[in-house]
Amino acid sequence: PRPMSFTGRAWHVFPAPAARVYHSLADVGGQLYMVGGCDASGRPTSALELYCPEVDRWLSLPPMPTPRAGAAVAVLGKQLLVVGGMGKDQRPLKAVEVYNTEEGKWRKRCSLREASMGLSVTVKDGRALAVGGMGADLLPRSVLQQYDLRKDVWALLPPMPTLRYDTSVCLLDSKIYVAGGRQCKRLVKAFEVFDMESRTWSSLPSLPCKRSYSGVLWDSAGRLCWLGGLRQGGIHQSSKFTKNVNIFDTNQGKLARQVRKYRADFAAAIVRDRMIVAGGLGHQPSVLDTVEAFHPEKRKWERLSPMSTPRCSASSIVIRDRLLVVGGVNQVPSSAHEILYVKEEEIL
Template sequence: MLSQGTGTGGEGTASGWARGGSAWTAAGISSWKRLERAAQGGLEVPKEFLDVSLPTQGTDRAQLSPSLPGSTLTHSIIPFPSISPFPPSTMELPSTKDFHWKRLAPLPSRRVYSTLVEAGGQVFAVGGCDDNGVPVDSFEVYSPEADRWAPLPAMPTARAGVAVTVLGKRIMVIGGVGADQLPLKVVEMYNTDEGRWRKRSSLREAAMGISVTAKDYRVYAAGGMGSDLRPHNFLQHYDVLKDIWVSLAAMPTPRYAATSVLRGTKIYVLGGRQSKYAVNAFEVFDTDTRSWTKFPSIPNKRAFSSFVATEEKLFSLGGLRQGRLYRQPKFMRTVDVFDLEQGGWMKMERSCYLKKRRADFVAGYLRGRVVVAGGLGNQPTVLESAEAFHPEKNKWESLPPMPTPRCACSSIALRDCLLAVGGVSQGLSTAVEALCLSDS
């Protein structure tokens, strides 16, 4: 994301942007500008939790103050898409003319670094921080049918950059950064039927940038970074019925802000960071054998990139290449693709690269097309451009531009739409817009 002043001059350049990205150093822990976006929804849950009835009304609460034009590290959990009944080669792919943007109801409270999660067809925005960089206890729900945000009971613990997962009627919030601007070990769970929060067993150590996935009766929490600034290699699972955390085999590569993808019995963990540097580690945990396997590393090491899962492949997109001592960054068009069936990274021609260099952008998978939008590139202002990958033509095609150009958005895919929520342009934005297919 942008450092303060970005978008008004030289700070929009790659070098200026990277200077805003040096938080989470020893000094940065007390004056942080980078927080992690946390878990997206759509994970497997126990059958006992599947009957979801979600309220659209909440308690009356005062509106929060405007949010911070700061910097962030991208961290996401990607639910694996449902397997199509047709192979991708025979799917009828939407054309670029089928895509359009919808302006939706704006965020009711100006804040950044909130986490989005979907449950029961509604989108929940969890936590975040205000324009002074102070974490808030905000908790709101968006109803697509009514195109409306509504407040819900506040979180017991104000925090930002939390890890979140959904277990049917329960939304589980893990770790993050608290009001004292230090990582938290607090775990809380919201019951959508009861409309209230409960504290759950805490993590073994405080951490931010945790990567979480959920399968059956267990939530898996990998990595993170604690108050000592060291990346963790912890892997813990939470037993919902017993309310306990159990330590599992340590992750081979300590890191935080990694991206996790759940596919069957395997949790794919890609990328992440150690200190302020990106790592290209790719490791897989088998929930049956409870063991890790090292996969071939991501060919190109980049920060602020995006990962997208399709039925058969994992895409590593764009980002910022870091030079020696983080002084020579370069925005990238690079695309790396991992073939899940063949078990290796594909050789990619430059014709498959993004049309626009970009980092810290939104990305998703909509009916056979990988799409990206916004972000920051070599220009002195944020990007408005959007593009979609055509798997048969092996090239990216231009899509209609974002109505509100910005980077550092929270995002989530829902009903053949990719929602871009908030973010930064000249300053903080409350815009909520969706890139949709024509019949969505």
């Protein structure tokens, strides 16, 4: 067979409903839902919008009962579970709401035990699992809680060994991996795993360094990929951008490393086994529009087509081998939305 090359085609700019940042994205049946976020004036919004790729347009749906930004969102069948986040008073929320995508209706559900933002959520056997968070006192939590949609009840599971919020969470088989996060101004290197069968936590090798605004991805082989970011300086040192890419294999317990370009606060995703990074901040004075792809097996970087609009703090999601980068910031909240179509092309 002929060798294959990974090619990024031109970005497709798709319609923008409104400038938005710190919103949440979800994929239900190949349709993109955008939940809440901060509008151009910086206020949390209750907006819910649906992007239909087939007709290339947005639809406004019934708004959430509670305006919020930075909410955790889980997909439970045909329903969107929206948990916590930041409210209009700039404080964490305990409100939990569910949107039925078939009925087009919101329902208020059992609230969290305490207000929380910076939660990380995953789904196992139709139940949502929420990890960590920041409480109303703005301090980190170690809580692990499980939500049963049918019973509308939250149950506490054994807490994490490490207090934190804004973690990266991945569910592999019956284990929940939790990497990094924050404790107020302090970054966390802790890497821990919860075994749902034995209901116990274990510690894994810590992350190589304390980094914020990095890209964190999990591939289909169960590897944690930690890309770039802003490395926290010491007492007499300033923070610096890093170009490190660290890959931890959860099956073998090994750590690999690769490098490319200094950047932080970028969109990151895995598409067809490649890690893609788009936009962000670097040593340049302006926001980046550059896009690159890394193949973990070949340990090779490739430059793809740049985004039409430079930005950082964008939300991103992969739907049907397409990378959608939605909103973000370029001095002010951005209304730019773009889709990267990628394909394998034969080398003649």
